[in-house]
Amino acid sequence: MTATVVTGLGITAPNGLGTEDYWKAALTGTSGLDTVTRFDVSSYPSTVGGEVPGYVAEDHIPSRLLPQTDHMTRLALTATDWAIADAGLDPEALPEYGVGVVTSASGGAVEFGQRELQNLWSQGKEYVSAYQSFAWFYAVNTGQISIRHKMRGPSGVLLTEQAGGLDALGQARRHIRKGCPAVVAGGVDAMLCPWGWVPQIASGLLSTDPDPATAYSPLSTTAQGYVPGEGGAILITEDADSARARGAAQIYGEIAGYAATLDAAPGSGRPKGLRRAAENALKDAGLTPADVDVVFADASGVPALDAEEAETLIALFGPGGVPVTAPKSLTGRLLAGGASLDVATALLSLRDGVVPPTTVTGTPLPGLDLVVDAPRESAPRTALVLARGHGGFNAALVLRAPH
Missing domain, CATH: 3.40.47.10 (Thiolase/Chalcone synthase)
Incomplete structure (x- = not known):
């Protein structure tokens, strides 16, 4: 049975924008956790989160896409661009239906959705963006990635919350085993807004410690709940033989x-x-x-x-x-x-x-x-x-x- 390998990585994380910046932070123990600034958290019991630093959407996203994308989708598109470049993959060099897209999602683009609902409540339906019809949707990352890069192969979205990133890669491997040469897979999320914050607080699982240095201490005697963050990773998965035949820049490893x-x-x-x-x-x-x-x-x-x-x-x-x-x-x-x-x-x-x-x-x-x-x-x-x-x-x- 054909092997599925990973040939490209794109990372947007709270402690690093880009793969090597993130990896350096991971090895040096540099944290990306702090008091949330994307919205006013002062009235909430949980105040600590992980925000992607130094991300300016205009530096990464075409101006025509800015009005129709949420912060989450912009991070996902940026990570995808980096992953494709890292893999040296030219989607147009593969068959028309030779590249698929499978991503994971939790609640969709909630920041975009919250803003447009606020416009509806406060100003009326005339002030709601036409892009609200799809920009909030949980499958929006898959859709925008496939459209931007003209990827018409088998695609989908997995809604299994934190497990979704693995499920997306597992689904990508299934597509590759069925004959698709390459699949863009992974997940990027961004729930740091009131609409995304309140449901997590309601779960009773969030840490209420206001100190970023101690709020999240997993697998230890001082664990007291989790801290949410934004970002994620997009990976290029390929059929091993196809990757070697096209001269892939590197193979990081096999999904075994x-x-x-x-x-x-x-x-x-x-x-x-x-x-x-x-x-x-x-x-x-x-x-x-x-x-x-x-x-x-x-x-x-x-x-x-x-x-x-x-x-x-x-x-x-x-x-x-x-x-x-x-x-x-x-x-x-x-x-x-x-x-x-x-x-x-x-x-x-x-x-x-x-x-x-x-x-x-x-x-x-x-x-x-x-x-x-x-x-x-x-x-x-x-x-x-x-x-x-x-x-x-x-x-x-x-x-x-x-x-």
């Missing part, structure tokens, strides 16, 4: 295994599905837990959910059996953009032979070999990425360094 599960309804008494997702992804890759060199954890930051993940990892690998890291401690949880950023980070880890650290303020949970304080140069060759989305979604992806 993928699986997803859904938790049973609360109170059912049935076990959570994260472990089964990890086991199935490893089986799909033809590997065992002993073959895994590093785990990029979901790292909820919610104490009960962190304990569940730690229990899963200990059951799979044994106490301290594998290095575990969560670079999202520096960015916050990026919702639909988070898991694809973890995958991009894992691929950079395989490329450079180093595991980036997790920033925590307390002691790592017992039984975990959590990489903290400084990068660990352990030359990993195989990485397992885990993700969970609100509502019971679980996903696992296995990455293998190129041969």
Whole structure:
């Protein structure tokens, strides 16, 4: 069966605009978390978030697209441009239906939608943008990317919140196995506005600590909830033979295994599905837990959910059996953009032979070999990425360094 490889990365993250800026921040432990400035958070119980720094849309997006795009979609288009350039991919050199687009989404472009609804309420329907008909839509990133780059291959969108970035890459691999040469895949999200903020507060899972240095400390004894962020990563996935035939600039790694599960309804008494997702992804890759060199954890930051993940990892690998890291401690949880950023980070880890650290303020949970304080140069060759989305979604992806 044909292998699916990643040949290009595009990253927009709270601690780095662009792949190498982000990677430097991840290795040095530079955080992108601070008091939110995109709107006034002073009246809310949660005030800390991760905002993409120094992003000026006019520097990256054609003027004709500015009126019809949300901040989220602009970040996604920019990340896609960078990923295509990084891969050296010319979509027009492939068959007409040879490049697909699959992205993940959570609630759509809520900032755009909120603004237009405010115009409706305060001024009337004549003041609502005609672009509201699609600019808010959860599939808008897929649509705008495919239109901008004339990508007419198989496309779609996955709505599994934080797990969506892995699900999008898993779907991309399916398309490639069916004969599509290349698929643009991943996720970028931006929910830092009142309409996106309030539902997250209502979940009861957000940290209410106002100190950016301590608000989000996943997989540790001081975990107290998660911190939201914006951004994510877009990846170019390709059929391995096709990528080599066109002379791809580099191959970051192979998507060797993928699986997803859904938790049973609360109170059912049935076990959570994260472990089964990890086991199935490893089986799909033809590997065992002993073959895994590093785990990029979901790292909820919610104490009960962190304990569940730690229990899963200990059951799979044994106490301290594998290095575990969560670079999202520096960015916050990026919702639909988070898991694809973890995958991009894992691929950079395989490329450079180093595991980036997790920033925590307390002691790592017992039984975990959590990489903290400084990068660990352990030359990993195989990485397992885990993700969970609100509502019971679980996903696992296995990455293998190129041969």
